[in-house]
């Protein structure tokens with residue numbers, strides 16, 4: 001799909017079905033992310049699949065971080081069959097500061113959202129105030145210098161093909177704000 005068409009069609013799905021790409025299918029979708037712009041090619045990111053009960057452990061970690069309401073957070077963490085954590089995994093570099101490495105991981109998340117959509121899967125990038133808490137960090141077994149950019153909640157598109165579901169109308173960009181010249 002040409003990039004323009006992919007951007008025009010892209011949208012998030014907050015509600016998805018119980019169907020999800022398998023690990024092998026996910027690998028196929030992640031492979032093209034090798035081309036994400038990446039200063040010095042550090043690949044300072046990684047993704048972690050949470051399926052089944054692993055999602056409950058995420059919900060429990062959120063509950064721990066929030067000091068309760070574990071059932072609420074378990075329900076949140078199981079809104080999709082596949083919850084994919086997006087991790088900034090900083091690599092040692094004298095040349096590439098952390099903010100540039102985070103930009104790469106962000107590109108990965110945006111790119112994967114497009115690739116998932118093209119492949120017919122629904123996804124939405126979610127975060128929340130508990131994303132960077134110690135309990136959530138520990139539940140993902142992150143390294144000391146690693147941190148989350150949130151999760152892509154991934155699943156099947158409900159009522160696939162319903163014309164009102166896609167494309168999503170977009171407010172046109174205000175070019176006086178978003179594009180200027182010096």
Ligand SMILES: Cc1cc2nc3c(=O)[nH]c(=O)nc-3n(C[C@H](O)[C@H](O)[C@H](O)COP(=O)(O)O)c2cc1C
Pocket residue numbers: 010011012013124125126127128149150168
């Ligand atoms: C870093 C990041 C974090 C986000 N966190 C949330 C979130 O926690 N909850 C939510 O409903 N949307 C969140 N969003 C927005 C959704 O992913 C989505 O873009 C939004 O619902 C608009 O839908 P659209 O992508 O179809 O335009 C986040 C987006 C980004 C880039």
